[in-house]
């Protein structure tokens with residue numbers, strides 16, 4: 289059940305991903321396809337005359353209030369009084385509900401990834417997830433070099449979990465890291481990566497993971513896909 293707010297949650301949480309019931313507004317183009325959603329207050333006010341659809345409780349922020357352009361009728365009024373916010377928080381914390389089927393992707397099942405990587409191979413594509421190696425290179429390299437044992441800054445033993453078919457592991461190798469092992473629960477992807485990098489990056493090691501090795505928290509958020517999990521082993 290949605291707490292019946294008459295304020296926009298963007299006025300309180302801004303661009304932080306507070307879990308709450310979110311909706312699509314098909315009429316205004318706030319849709320899952322575009323990665324946008326509107327809050328309960330906005331669906332009852334700004335979009336009262338629109339064609340809307342409950343996505344379920346997800347982590348997002350209200351794109352009606354956050355969209356700029358002044359189209360939101362509520363966000364300018366600001367945050368509610370403390371007592372009102374406390375009541376909303378209480379109802380929100382205890383509410384539950386079905387997720388839209390489009391968000392119920394079985395990320396935890398190896399079969400999902402086997403199928404997904406098989407489709408990638410057929411299409412000649414690869415998944416780069418949220419950020420490429422280049423996008424995180426500066427802070428990541430500094431961190432990895434700082435934890436390397438001994439004098440050799442590239443000697444850190446690295447494990448890239450859930451490596452999928454991303455070129456991330458090869459990029460690490462190109463950056464000079466000599467001991468990189470990569471794993472995934474999808475055997476089809478691991479086998480393909482072994483073959484793909486056998487000649488160009490023979491130092492890379494690949495293994496099939498038998499279970500999620502880390503970071504279940506990454507999966508708790510419906511709209512964010514996955515963080516890049518690198519850890520020392």
Ligand SMILES: [Zn+2]
Pocket residue numbers: 295296297298326327328329330350351352353
């Ligand atoms: Zn809103």
Ligand SMILES: [Zn+2]
Pocket residue numbers: 313314315316317334335338339
């Ligand atoms: Zn609308």
Ligand SMILES: [Zn+2]
Pocket residue numbers: 296329330334352353359360361362363
């Ligand atoms: Zn609004």
